[in-house]
Amino acid sequence: MTCDEFADHLDDLLAGDGVGRAVTAMGRHADSCSVCRDEWQRGELIRRALSGAAATDEPGAADVCGARERLRTALDQAGHPPIRFGAVTTPVGSVFIGRTEQGVCDVTFGQSSEREYRTTLLQRAPEVWRDEVGLAPVAEQIAAYFAGTLTRFTVPLDLRRVTPFTARVLREIRKIGFGRLTSYGALAARLGSPGASRAVGGALGRNPVPIIVPCHRVLAQGGRLGGFTGGLATKRILLAVEGHQFPEPTPT
Amino acid sequence: MTNTCPAEPPGDFGLLVDTYQTEILRYLRRLAGDAATADDLFQDTFLRAFKAFSQLRSDTNHRAWLYRIATNRFLNHRRSRRRGIEVALVSEVRGRGPSPAAAHERAEVVDTLRQAIARLPKRQRAAFIQRQLHGFSYREVSAVLGGTETAARANVYHAVRRLRRELAALRRTT
Structure with missing residues (x-):
């Protein structure tokens, strides 16, 4: 074996590639060549120092927890807080409720299963888990609303995800009391943009927390039912809870 | 905060972080050479990962995907003000040698090696660390680093030759 061949094999060893039987020839060569012997010993030193360096960089449990906690904060600040959820059975079917540390961020009906709801939440939240206990106060208020014993929700909301315009519309809707009704046009006028009833309707459609923010109390011109993201059947039931009957249209 | 829910498709990002956080932080510390930069890169890696996570194909190899993001974060990172911390870290090295003198010598070699690794061009450094310390095959290295x-x-071998050159002054002392 020549010194060049020896050096190539040493590179193989340090790159993590095996050299097979050549290791015997390397040994013989090193016995007869002091320069290559030094090289080999230095190579060994590098290999041992590598594991030492690796040990130095090994993160401890506290390092990992710290990094994880900072990640949680960074995700939260980027608009992706963890979400806990629960469900309550109502006359409009299962109502799923999601909440962040700050407050209720989502009310959904018409979802077929918990799994489906969870999947939807996972699109925007890094951590999602069911928390019946944590959601109990919200679930109780929703149940009480359908029982007719609660006319005003007092749960905190997290509306950070909606646009400023939608937020303004939702704030205005929260002022409409139980059993009271208004129209898209009247709402637009109250917001100072009388011509914007279509935009207001759009904002209502993006209400992430229906029932709690009562967008069902907003009707179309002339007292017609208008639209509802959760379906008109649901809107009828919600309005019936508040004493307004809107019969199903009879097919002609 | 505990998550008692079992994982369900399309996958829980929190669970993905649970699974790979230690490994990725370890990798980034080895790449960056200092804990503070590694921590910044860790945040950056998982924030980016989260944004792409829901669009990920179901057959994606999550581990390789995370290594790829982490490596790109490292390659794009501008080295800055934090050099001082490296020295502080190195002084924490504890040798496990039989005597304090041997331990000290060992720590010096480790120190020299770490500095030599830190001077490697970034792609070489990443390839060498993946290969030597994370046991990647060349196929895995190429998948993470891009290229063939x-x-x-070639990146691994360039790194090896360069390290050997840089450490040529070391004498075996035992």
Whole structure:
């Protein structure tokens, strides 16, 4: 074996590639060549120092927890807080409720299963888990609303995800009391943009927390039912809870 | 905060972080050479990962995907003000040698090696660390680093030769 061949094999060893039987020839060569012997010993030193360096960089449990906690904060600040959820059975079917540390961020009906709801939440939240206990106060208020014993929700909301315009519309809707009704046009006028009833309707459609923010109390011109993201059947039931009957249209 | 829910498709990002956080932080510390930079890169890696996570194909190899993001974060990172911390870290090295003198010598070699690794061009450094400390095959190195297997191998060998040159002054002392 020549010194060049020896050096190539040493590179193989340090790159993590095996050299097979050549290791015997390397040994013989090193016995007869002091320069290559030094090289080999230095190579060994590098290999041992590598594991030492690796040990130095090994993160401890506290390092990992710290990094994880900072990640949680960074995700939260980027608009992706963890979400806990629960469900309550109502006359409009299962109502799923999601909440962040700050407050209720989502009310959904018409979802077929918990799994489906969870999947939807996972699109925007890094951590999602069911928390019946944590959601109990919200679930109780929703149940009480359908029982007719609660006319005003007092749960905190997290509306950070909606646009400023939608937020303004939702704030205005929260002022409409139980059993009271208004129209898209009247709402637009109250917001100072009388011509914007279509935009207001759009904002209502993006209400992430229906029932709690009562967008069902907003009707179309002339007292017609208008639209509802959760379906008109649901809107009828919600309005019936508040004493307004809107019969199903009879097919002609 | 505990998550008692079992994982369900399309996958829980929190669970993904649970699974790979230690490994990725370890990798980034080895790449960056200092804990503070590694921590910044860790945040950056998982924030980016989260944004792409829901669009990920179901057959994606999550581990390789995370290594790829982490490596790109490292390659794009501008080295800055934090050099001082490296020295502080190195002084924490504890040798496990039989005597304090041997331990000290060992720590010096480790120190020299770490500095030599830190001076490697970034792609070489990443390829060498993946290969030597994370046991990647050349195919895996190329998947993470981009480029061909031949290029991955070339990066590892360039790193090895350069380290050997840089450490040529070391004498075996025992």
